[in-house]
Amino acid sequence: MKQQKICIIGSGLTGLLTAAILSRLNVKIDLIAGSVNKKINNRTTAISQDNVNFLKKNKILSVDKKLFWPCSKMKLYTVSKTSKLNKIFEINEFESSKKKILYMTRNSQIIQNINDYIIRKKIVKIKKKKLNFKMITSGFLKSIKFNKDYQSKYNLLIFCTGKNSDLTKNIASSNNINHGYREVSITTILKHEFLNNNSAHQIFLDSGIMAFLPISNTETSVVWSVKKKVIEKYKNRRNFLIKKKIYLSATSFYKKIKFFSNLEINDLNLFISQNYYKDRILLFGDALHTVHPFAGQGFNMIIRDLEDLEKKLRNKINLGIDIGSNEILSEFSNEAKPRNFIYSMGLDILKKSFSIKNKPYQNIRNQTLSIISKNPYAKKFLFNLANNKFKF
Numbered sequence: 001m002k003q004q005k006i007c008i009i010g011s012g013l014t015g016l017l018t019a020a021i022l023s024r025l026n027v028k029i030d031l032i033a034g035s036v037n038k039k040i041n042n043r044t045t046a047i048s049q050d051n052v053n054f055l056k057k058n059k060i061l062s063v064d065k066k067l068f069w070p071c072s073k074m075k076l077y078t079v080s081k082t083s084k085l086n087k088i089f090e091i092n093e094f095e096s097s098k099k100k101i102l103y104m105t106r107n108s109q110i111i112q113n114i115n116d117y118i119i120r121k122k123i124v125k126i127k128k129k130k131l132n133f134k135m136i137t138s139g140f141l142k143s144i145k146f147n148k149d150y151q152s153k154y155n156l157l158i159f160c161t162g163k164n165s166d167l168t169k170n171i172a173s174s175n176n177i178n179h180g181y182r183e184v185s186i187t188t189i190l191k192h193e194f195l196n197n198n199s200a201h202q203i204f205l206d207s208g209i210m211a212f213l214p215i216s217n218t219e220t221s222v223v224w225s226v227k228k229k230v231i232e233k234y235k236n237r238r239n240f241l242i243k244k245k246i247y248l249s250a251t252s253f254y255k256k257i258k259f260f261s262n263l264e265i266n267d268l269n270l271f272i273s274q275n276y277y278k279d280r281i282l283l284f285g286d287a288l289h290t291v292h293p294f295a296g297q298g299f300n301m302i303i304r305d306l307e308d309l310e311k312k313l314r315n316k317i318n319l320g321i322d323i324g325s326n327e328i329l330s331e332f333s334n335e336a337k338p339r340n341f342i343y344s345m346g347l348d349i350l351k352k353s354f355s356i357k358n359k360p361y362q363n364i365r366n367q368t369l370s371i372i373s374k375n376p377y378a379k380k381f382l383f384n385l386a387n388n389k390f391k392f
Contacts, residue, residue: 048300072092181292208226276332
């Protein structure tokens with residue numbers, strides 16, 4: 001059978017990783033990069049132990065501290081009336097399995113490393129094209145027409161273009177779950193005095209959730225999901241007051257603190273797609289689901305989808321089956337959709353439970369977390385759920 005072709009559209013983190021993983025199959029892959037955004041941002045990504053193992057197995061990324069910073073502890077706190085931090089939950093790495101709670105990586109670094117891998121191995125053709133091409137059905141294949149003289153045919157197109165792109169909207173269902181949290185995520189990176197920086201800290205504030213996530217012994221990523229109405233009150237002194245709040249919270253864990261990068265502010269939404277594919281086109285990544293960042297599970301869900309997709313396509317290619325057929329895409333959708341729906345809604349419910357201001361409820365919640373923190377079996381279950389071992 002003639003070697004099959006896949007076209008991946010979108011050169012962000014999801015698009016690059018999808019191209020790199022699927023390039024290990026017996027297929028030809030084109031990656032349409034579109035316009036390249038060279039701006040370096042503050043974004044960092046949490047990756048579970050099992051997903052780090054998946055990347056390591058595929059030999060695409062060097063799994064070392066320079067790229068993946070290990071985190072062996074996770075601690076949750078509430079704030080008392082006297083501004084004192086009260087620890088309500090702690091989970092440590094499991095010594096018997098040597099599994100870390102999570103790993104942190106800078107988005108810009110992992111993107112650069114995957115891009116270097118693709119260029120070095122010469123396994124993917126990168127096409128710098130504007131995303132205004134035409135798609136037409138040509139026999140049993142899908143064609144992309146870039147201009148009058150150039151046209152290419154593919155068995156499968158994978159859109160890694162996010163939920164807001166016109167390409168995605170042409171495929172997406174009108175019944176998608178899509179609502180805003182009335183919150184924004186504020187991200188930045190702090191430099192501080194050297195320490196054994198292996199603990200992640202999350203503080204549940206009245207205004208939102210502030211997370212301190214280690215990325216080296218002298219640097220920590222900050223992700224603060226805060227209510228929009230709080231930020232709106234800051235007005236002209238917004239950046240100063242945000243930095244002041246972050247600084248005061250950070251002093252509980254670090255010394256000699258400096259802001260290493262500017263603040264980045266983005267809206268937070270829950271999005272769950274009801275339609276995964278159409279006519280040889282598969283939506284992928286943020287085009288399928290985006291969740292609140294408080295649990296650090298967004299990119300882990302994408303890697304889990306990619307691992308399942310790679311296995312499914314590998315089996316079909318070995319059998320000589322057309323990988324772009326509706327039967328194949330339906331099979332992937334039927335397995336991934338219910339799992340992603342339950343996972344996304346579960347995270348949404350959990351997030352909302354931490355936003356309730358009712359004091360009696362908060363006391364019960366905090367007591368429950370304290371009890372769970374002392375129960376090794378309950379903590380192991382939660383770890384397995386976050387580590388993607390729990391299958392829906």
